[in-house]
Amino acid sequence: MKHLRTFSLLCLVFICILPMAACSNQPSTIRVAEVTRSIFYAPQYVALEKGYFTEEGLNVDLKTTWGGDKTMTALLSNGADVALVGSETSIYVHARGASDPVINFAQLTQTDGTFLVAREAQPDFEWDDLKDSTFLGQRKGGMPQMVGEFVLKEKGIDPQTDLNLIQNVEFANIPNAFASGTGDYVQLFEPTASIFEQEGKGHIVASFGTESGHVPYTVFMARSSYLNENEKDMEKFTNALYKAQQWVQSNSAKEIAEVIKPYFEDTDLQLIEQVVDRYKSQGSYAENPILDEEEWKNLKAIMDSSGELPKDVAHETLVNTSIAEKIMND
Known part of the structure; x- marks a missing residue:
């Protein structure tokens, strides 16, 4: 009888643990708000379509928010976890004295589009x-x-x-x-x-x-608190992006166009290829996720020239390169 009770107890413990183990294997969902839908963002769609995020155990929920202001509103109001938008927006938010600053952690495009x-x-x-x-x-x-x-x-x-x-x-x-x-x-x-x-x-x-020249034109960014609380997921996210960037660099415009076509159903495949080729030939797609200091300085010079730089912000204040550097060195 004692053995039976022990066996029953072990069964109960196993039954309780099993659902928790199953839950722990569930992919993390990351809500991404992109500022617009554009062939300019081809590496992002490659990462999605070729399953690089899935390989990292992530489920990326992508939505298009159509405009920088709307994208940042979604991020700051917790309507999105990650934003794909121009780096200048992080400077605007910082200048308003945000208590939870927006940090640039992975660059997608490195020229104007x-x-x-x-x-x-x-x-x-x-x-x-x-x-x-x-x-x-x-x-x-x-x-x-x-x-x-x-x-x-x-x-x-x-x-x-x-x-x-x-x-x-x-x-x-x-x-x-x-x-x-x-x-x-x-x-x-x-x-x-x-x-x-x-x-x-x-x-x-x-x-x-x-x-x-080179400028952090479109970058993945997140609130500082989110980055700190989800460090492992952000590493996985950046690693998936880096895989896609490498794939884009080593494959033809035709192959890239065929992969990203589902995101541009109303656009002719030959036209997508032509656009991808134009962006590739002028080096618009970043080769890796690192937003370096020279690019940041160029961004500030451009903003200052237009009278739109609210204050000087150091690279290390709003840019986190440690995530990208870690996954590139692994």
Whole structure:
């Protein structure tokens, strides 16, 4: 009888432990808010589609929040765990005295992703051609606008006096505004720029990414408290991203386009390949997740040039490279 009670007790303990063990093997869910859906973010979709996050024991719940302000609101209000957005947003949050600062921990893109599109074909385009024209720019305070103005100044053009600069059009409405006749030039992301070329609505004449140099244009970031409380998951997340970055670097634009096609169902596969090739050729996709100090300095210089740098913030204050360095050295 005593042995029977002991056996029954052991069975009860086993029954209680089994569900807990099963739960411990469940993948961690990480809610990611991306600022927009873009071929510019190809390595992220590669990591998802090739199962790199799953291999790390993670379930990534991706949602598109359409705009920097909305993305940061989602992150700060605990509507997302990780945000994919421009690094400038972390500086804006820091300047407002956030008690739980937003930390950049893994870089995805390292150049501007926009292109200068002219209404008419200009095979012999010179930057001086912009003078006295109407330029349909991006939202004030965002990275596209700041990089755009930075490049113009580098080319000897004062955006405020040398051209008619339009900045009061919402991000999502800029392509339609240009297609409807507003502006002689417009600053556009892909694939819209290439689509406009195909449809005869505009012609790509220059790349802001090529002209501006390396900058932490789009970065994965999280609240400091979340990073500290979920260190292992963040290492796994960054490792999955790094695998995808390596895969993107070593595979053709055609192969990349085929992998990320499910995220762009309404876009022709050949056009996706063309856009990926354009971004690869100008080195837009970061080769690893590390946001280095030189890139951070370039970001601040661009923001300062546009009058949008609220205060100087040291690299080590808002950037954590230890996670990326650890997974790259393992």
